Amino acid sequence: MSDKAKLQIKIGDRFIGDEHPPFVIAELSGNHNGDIARALRILDEAHRAGAHAVKLQTYTADTMTIDCDRPEFMIEGGLWGGRQLYELYQEAATPWEWHQPLFERARELGILIFSTPFDETAVDFLETLEVPAYKIASFELVDLPLIRRVARAGKPMIMSTGMANETEIGEAVDAAKSAGCEDLVLLHCISGYPTPFEDSNVATVAELRNRFGCLVGLSDHSLGTAVSVAAVSLGACVVEKHFTLARSDGGVDSAFSLEPPELEALVTDTAIAHKAIGQPGYSRKSSEEKNIQFRRSIFVVKDIAKGEKLTGDNIRCIRPGHGLAPKHLDDVLGKVAVQDISRGTPLQWDQFEQG
Structure with missing residues (x-):
């Protein structure tokens, strides 16, 4: 087994790496639908389903973009077609004043909680909450100043690679490492919402690992759990999926989010896939x-x-x-x-x- 195959990191009290079951992250995103009670329930259900962590997104509409009606700020096609960026982010944002009660609930339950910051003020704020790790979203992978700021916090970093080419991924990895990041996970990601199965290309999971020499995983926007299980068989040690109470409740990300029974199946099935990989060999069992x-x-x-x-x-x-x-x-x-x-x-x- 190569040195790369023995890599592991630790987030909170949980080790992540080849020798451990996949680390399953339930992404809250905008599925709270503007209701903190619902956000807390989503956290409770993620814990009940066996997820190892819940992830928030920390931004405001003003830290994400500007309020502008020019065509460049309108979304064309797809799940959010016809919407203005500023208005969409106003709806989807998790209010900063919710973070403290969400962090407190997670710690009471014993489930890890961390977030994706979208600018430096969000990093400063999250540091006051003592986050155990940071996530860089695919759309921010090209924001090298933000990556360097996050890396200077000295926490494990998880970076999604949606839309990025090999050069851009390499630049992001170099930015993180040069600013002090020692524990890094790259998540293969296709930024389609939802991602067609045929676009998932999970073979890239193994390629990312070989090329960049770090732990790898999958940020999965496909429907269901099959793609995530396939990625684990190819070396993914982290799986991130959006999570909601019920897709029928609506919400900006509900269409490609898992419901509680599906999240429970994801935790179980990825753990089974990891256990089933084993080692190459022909000895009789x-x-x-x-x-x-x-x-x-x-x-x-x-x-x-x-x-x-x-x-x-x-x-x-x-x-x-x-x-x-x-x-x-x-x-x-x-x-x-x-x-x-x-x-x-x-x-x-x-x-x-x-x-």
């Missing part, structure tokens, strides 16, 4: 031992008298596996029995001439 007896072998299928030849009519390769291995069939055909052999007897070397 203990769970197989008792079934060896049911493999095929050579049996006498018609009574054979002493002096009679073994033929395709009186011996066959059948189950169970108590006789000679089927690979010896051509060697024994035509040999002469040295004893009477009754039907149903597993064929053995001492039952026929060896010449």
Whole structure:
């Protein structure tokens, strides 16, 4: 196993890496629908479903963009087509005054909580809450000054790579490391909302790891959980999915968010996928031992008298596996029995001439 394969980091009290089940993050985003009671319920349900962390987004409409009606500030097509950026962010933002009660609830429950800052003021604010880690969103991966500011906080960093090319990812990694980041996870991400399965390209998970030498995961905007499970089989040690109480409740991100039973299945299935990967090898497992007896072998299928030849009519390769291995069939055909052999007897070397 290479050094890269042994990497691990720690967020809060939880280790993340190859030797540990995937770290599942439930993304709150704008699914609170403007109601702190709903935000708290989402946190409760994420904990109940077994998620290891809840992630917030820390911004205001004014720290994200400006209130402007020019065409450049209008969204064309997709889930949010026709909306103005400023208005969308006003609706989706998690008010900063909610952060403290959300952090307190998470700590009471024992689930990790951290956030994505979208400007330096958000980093300063989150530092007062003693966040255990930071997330850089795909759209901010090109904001190298922000990445360097986050890195200087000295916390583990998770960076999504949606829309970024190899050069841009490399620049972001260099910015983080040069500013002091020692614990870094890159999340393969397709910034489509939702992401078509055929666009998910989870083979990139292994490529990211090999190219940048750090832990990798998936920020998954596809529907359901199958893509996340596939990514774990390719080395993802972190999985992030948007989460809501019910998609039918609406909300800016509800269309591609998991509901509680799906999040529970994600936690379970990614853990199973991780356990199932194991190590390459061909040794027989203990769970197989008792079934060896049911493999095929050579049996006498018609009574054979002493002096009679073994033929395709009186011996066959059948189950169970108590006789000679089927690979010896051509060697024994035509040999002469040295004893009477009754039907149903597993064929053995001492039952026929060896010449």
